Amino acid sequence: xxxxxxxxxxxxxxxxxxxxxxxxxxxxxxxxxxxxxxxxxxxxxxxxxxxxxxxxxxxxxxxxxxxxxxxxxxxxxxxxxxxxxxxxxxxxxxxxxxxxxxxxxxxxxxxxxxxxxxxxxxxxxxxxxxxxxxxxxxxxxxxxxxxxxxxxxxxxxxxxxxxxxxxxxxxxxxxxxxxxxxxxxxxxxxxxxxxxxxxxxxxxxxxxxxxxxxxxxxxxxxx
Numbered sequence: 001x002x003x004x005x006x007x008x009x010x011x012x013x014x015x016x017x018x019x020x021x022x023x024x025x026x027x028x029x030x031x032x033x034x035x036x037x038x039x040x041x042x043x044x045x046x047x048x049x050x051x052x053x054x055x056x057x058x059x060x061x062x063x064x065x066x067x068x069x070x071x072x073x074x075x076x077x078x079x080x081x082x083x084x085x086x087x088x089x090x091x092x093x094x095x096x097x098x099x100x101x102x103x104x105x106x107x108x109x110x111x112x113x114x115x116x117x118x119x120x121x122x123x124x125x126x127x128x129x130x131x132x133x134x135x136x137x138x139x140x141x142x143x144x145x146x147x148x149x150x151x152x153x154x155x156x157x158x159x160x161x162x163x164x165x166x167x168x169x170x171x172x173x174x175x176x177x178x179x180x181x182x183x184x185x186x187x188x189x190x191x192x193x194x195x196x197x198x199x200x201x202x203x204x205x206x207x208x209x210x211x212x213x214x215x216x217x218x219x220x221x222x223x
């Protein structure tokens with residue numbers, strides 16, 4: 001390929017694969033032109049007096065490129081680690097929401113009854129404020145599952161059925177038609193085991209706390 005050397009004469013120079021002009025076999029002096037136009041693409045290529053690039057310059061260039069490459073590698077590695085940390089945090093947060101999502105989402109006061117654990121939990125604004133062992137209905141007279149609300153409250157009430165008659169049952173809170181209620185039980189102390197005809201029995205002292213804490217309309221979730 002021939003290029004035009006401004007200011008003096010035509011000279012034959014070789015061109016590298018990347019379009020970088022380099023010296024031919026002969027040496028050009030410092031007085032030879034300082035600019036040339038590369039015919040390929042017609043791009044101006046300002047150039048001082050042509051000199052061979054020494055070994056030190058090449059090593060310096062390669063060393064600089066290695067430094068830049070290592071910095072790019074460190075930056076990319078840091079970005080990947082940050083992305084992994086964010087994804088892991090989101091996954092853990094999602095698992096926490098999945099396990100405690102209902103409790104975290106509910107606002108205000110509500111009562112949770114877990115039949116498999118024979119336990120009643122009192123929640124307020126996503127915070128567990130009380131957890132008590134209870135006795136739910138026996139296999140033949142089970143406590144119904146579902147979402148309800150406290151509809152009526154009685155400080156003392158006589159409760160009767162086909163095979164029971166219990167006067168002065170304390171702290172009665174009805175939550176479902178059919179006579180289903182949360183109340184204190186003074187006639188047994190076997191809490192943690194199903195014992196009732198469908199009601200939720202509690203220790204009298206704990207039933208008193210719940211009676212004062214939960215107003216009419218408080219949600220009751222039996223699960």
